[in-house]
Amino acid sequence: MNYWWVNHKQTFRQEFSGKYVWCPKLKSNGQQSHYYESMREVQPGDLLFSYAYAAVQGFGFARTHCYSCPKPDDFGKVGDVWNTRGWRVDVEFQAFSNPLRTADYASEIAPLLPNKYSPIRADGFGNQVAYFAMVPEAMAMKVAELADPMLAMGLTSVGERENLIEIALPSLQEWEDRQQQIIAARNELPLTTREALIQSRIGQGLFKQRVGRFERACRITKVDNPTHLIASHIKPWRESDDEERLSAGNGLLLTPSIDHLFDRGFISFADDGELIASPIADKASLKQMGVATDEVIHVGQFNTDQKHFLDYHRKEILLKSAS
Structure with missing residues (x-):
């Protein structure tokens, strides 16, 4: 505490x-x-x-x-x-x-x-x-x-106060809902484009197809069945523009638990593929979710576009110490 x-x-x-x-x-x-x-x-x-x-x-x-x-x-x-x-x-x-x-x-x-x-x-x-x-x-x-x-x-x-469980984040939900409503009302966009942008919010549709052309499995768990994978935005959907929301370079295929850790900033990746575990994250939980914290983990290379978005993720999303 x-x-x-x-x-x-x-x-x-x-x-x-x-x-x-x-x-x-x-x-x-x-x-x-x-x-x-x-x-x-x-x-x-x-x-x-x-x-x-x-x-x-x-x-x-x-x-x-x-x-x-x-x-x-x-x-x-x-x-x-x-x-x-x-x-x-x-x-x-x-x-x-x-x-x-x-x-x-x-x-x-x-x-x-x-x-x-x-x-x-x-x-x-x-x-x-x-x-x-x-x-x-x-x-x-x-x-x-x-x-x-x-x-x-x-x-x-x-003494050591029992940890409170993080509640839902209604402000994030409201933020994304508002963005989705704006997209749905943009009649200047073709209906198929609006649908693709909205589906990309949950890591599905055209965005997942594009990411799946070069991302074949979850970088951490190695699960490769697309049914069990989410196309996770590196720069979050709620913070991206239209182009970024559908850009294959802004995506990784992750299992739901790893997507959660990544989206909330408990983990990230260095440009060379080394996994970064936030010092704020509960280490026991990370281990149970398949993220080892007692060894250096490399998850493979990233392309130029992914490195660009990963820089944003490390600066704007990753939870880290101020010191």
């Missing part, structure tokens, strides 16, 4: 009531931020503190891993300069009856701050450049004790 701190700033109302945290993938200047990349490390069951208006407003437990998602519609004009695609984690937030003004307890909290990438300063006020950051367990326990002794007792008694 890890402990995180989110400085909501102008998006507190939307995120806290909507039960999620969201940030752009890049800063407005196009550079990466440690405070954004840290989101990729969150796991279900992790504890998050919600900080806004100079006080810790509440806490919540992560219900999902991080995933790529558009900027929430309820942000409105807030964050117009941000990239429209970012990182999201769904969180079961609960408000404290009395928000904790950290500046009032700076002398107790300051010695427990992280040495680097602290979300608040030694005087107890928020670090303006920080959005999302990991905090030490000792600091988390102190904040919990000051804000809500019952929370602190619960964390102490549970």
Whole structure:
């Protein structure tokens, strides 16, 4: 279990009531931020503190891993300069009856701050450049004790909190449904093209035929019966344009369990064919699903187009450490 701190700033109302945290993938200047990349490390069951208006407003437990998602519609004009695609984690937030003004307890909290990438300063006020950051367990326990002794007792008694199961991701479903509706309504496209684009969402139809011309089996499990294989988009369908959705170079034939791991960023591949297992993924589960984590696995060569899309997958989808 890890402990995180989110400085909501102008998006507190939307995120806290909507039960999620969201940030752009890049800063407005196009550079990466440690405070954004840290989101990729969150796991279900992790504890998050919600900080806004100079006080810790509440806490919540992560219900999902991080995933790529558009900027929430309820942000409105807030964050117009941000990239429209970012990182999201769904969180079961609960408000404290009395928000904790950290500046009032700076002398107790300051010695427990992280040495680097602290979300608040030694005087107890928020670090303006920080959005999302990991905090030490000792600091988390102190904040919990000051804000809500019952929370602190619960964390102490549970110790290693039992892992929560990742729930469904309705925001992703809504995103894809919206994309499908747009395609279905595009009368300028021939009906056969619209059908092919929609079928490619589930890895079937024309897209699977094209991918199957040069991908003969699942790269990991070696299953080669097309009945049991999905044409998995390397750059996800929801993030692709029409051409990319039907491009054979944007596909791999994978068994359903491997497709799940790949689509959610628990695994990826290097250009030379080496399998990359995310440090966030549960190693026991990977092994049970046929992905060995105690040895180097090579899955074969990729063509130029596949390498192009794999670069996107590693940068935009793979869950990895910010450090």
